[in-house]
Amino acid sequence: DQQVKQNSPSLSVQEGRISILNCDYTNSMFDYFLWYKKYPAEGPTFLISISSIKDKNEDGRFTVFLNKSAKHLSLHIVPSQPGDSAVYFCAVIGGSNYKLTFGKGTLLTVNP
Amino acid sequence: DSGVTQTPKHLITATGQRVTLRCSPRSGDLSVYWYQQSLDQGLQFLIQYYNGEERAKGNILERFSAQQFPDLHSELNLSSLELGDSALYFCASSAPLESETQYFGPGTRLLVL
Numbered sequence: 001d002q003q004v005k006q007n008s009p010s011l012s013v014q015e016g017r018i019s020i021l022n023c024d025y026t027n028s029m030f031d032y033f034l035w036y037k038k039y040p041a042e043g044p045t046f047l048i049s050i051s052s053i054k055d056k057n058e059d060g061r062f063t064v065f066l067n068k069s070a071k072h073l074s075l076h077i078v079p080s081q082p083g084d085s086a087v088y089f090c091a092v093i094g095g096s097n098y099k100l101t102f103g104k105g106t107l108l109t110v111n112p
Numbered sequence: 113d114s115g116v117t118q119t120p121k122h123l124i125t126a127t128g129q130r131v132t133l134r135c136s137p138r139s140g141d142l143s144v145y146w147y148q149q150s151l152d153q154g155l156q157f158l159i160q161y162y163n164g165e166e167r168a169k170g171n172i173l174e175r176f177s178a179q180q181f182p183d184l185h186s187e188l189n190l191s192s193l194e195l196g197d198s199a200l201y202f203c204a205s206s207a208p209l210e211s212e213t214q215y216f217g218p219g220t221r222l223l224v225l
Contacts, residue, residue, distance in 0.1 A: 032212040043114065043202050043216030044155070051212075089155065098211040099145065099168055100204075102155040 003027055004092055006103035015112050019077040023090030023103050026071065030094040033066055035075045038087045038105070047088075048075070080110045115139065116217035118203050124223045130191040133220045137184055137205030143167070144186040145206075145214060146178055150199040161186055193224045 005024045013019045021035075031052050036044035050057040050064045050073075057064050063076045073090055087107050091100040115138035125131055137144050146158040148171075157170035161180035172178075175193075180186040190197060200221050204214040 034213070036216075041218075043116070043204075043218050045114070046213055046215060049213060093212050098143070098206065098214075099157040099160060099170055100147075100155075100214060101157065104154045 002103075003101050004090060004103040006088075006090060006106050008106050009104075010107040010109070012109045012111065013080050015082055015110055016079045019075075019080045019084065019108055019110065021075040021077075021088050021090075021106050021108065023073040023075075024071060025073065025092055027092075027094060028068065028071065030092040032093040033064070033073050034091045034093070034100070035062075035064060036089045036091060036102075037084075038089060044089060077108075080108075082110050082112050084108060085110050114215040114217065116203060116205050116215055118201075118217035118220050120220060121218065122221050122223075124225065125193060126225055127193055127195060129193050129224075130189065131193065131222065133188040133190070133201050133203075133222075135186045135188070135203030135205075135217060137186070137203075138207075138215055140207060141205035141215075142184065142208050143206045143211060143214075144180055144184070145204040146172075146186070146188050147202045147204065147216075148199050149202060149219075150196075155202070158188070190222070195224050198222055198224045 034049040035047040038044045087105045090103045117136045142163045158172040160168040200219045202219045204216045
């Protein structure tokens with residue numbers, strides 16, 4: 001059973017507009033929530049994270065929102081740029097071993 | 113560049129064979145994680161080492177094993193390879209006080225024919 005779900009396999013937005021990527025999780029005991037970006041033929045690159053005690057974290061154009069009651073995580077990219085085109089994975093950490101559990105990813109395409 | 117290195121980049125082998133994948137973590141990182149990315153399963157955690165000791169196991173087959181050496185590099189050994197083992201294998205590392213943030217290497221693409 002999937003603990004982390006990214007229900008949209010793909011998303012297409014225009015350059016300059018907002019990209020919103022969504023993620024749902026099942027276990028309320030997760031401690032940290034992360035977003036990774038992945039280009040083809042490269043490893044995942046850490047983007048931004050949020051701990052379970054917060055509901056928002058911002059880093060430049062990237063903002064992550066955590067809604068614990070809905071068990072929902074989202075990543076906002078504003079403004080979107082063509083270089084943001086990649087697969088975005090949400091991931092969660094829970095327990096003492098810090099293993100990451102990933103969603104299946106969303107392919108973001110930002111059109112010029 | 114994450115600072116995590118993996119070799120080789122590509123590996124082609126036959127069923128029944130054994131291969132070794134190597135990972136060097138970022139300088140100062142004590143934890144090493146191995147993940148497998150296959151088309152149908154996505155990114156799956158295999159195993160974690162911390163300063164030479166096994167810390168956690170995930171969906172790792174018995175045919176697979178890993179170790180972390182005193183210099184902190186790690187090796188993932190895959191034996192009796194099957195077609196279904198074809199995948200991307202990633203190594204990640206994290207700092208002692210920032211274990212929630214893992215930095216990934218470029219991966220090793222394994223193709224079993």
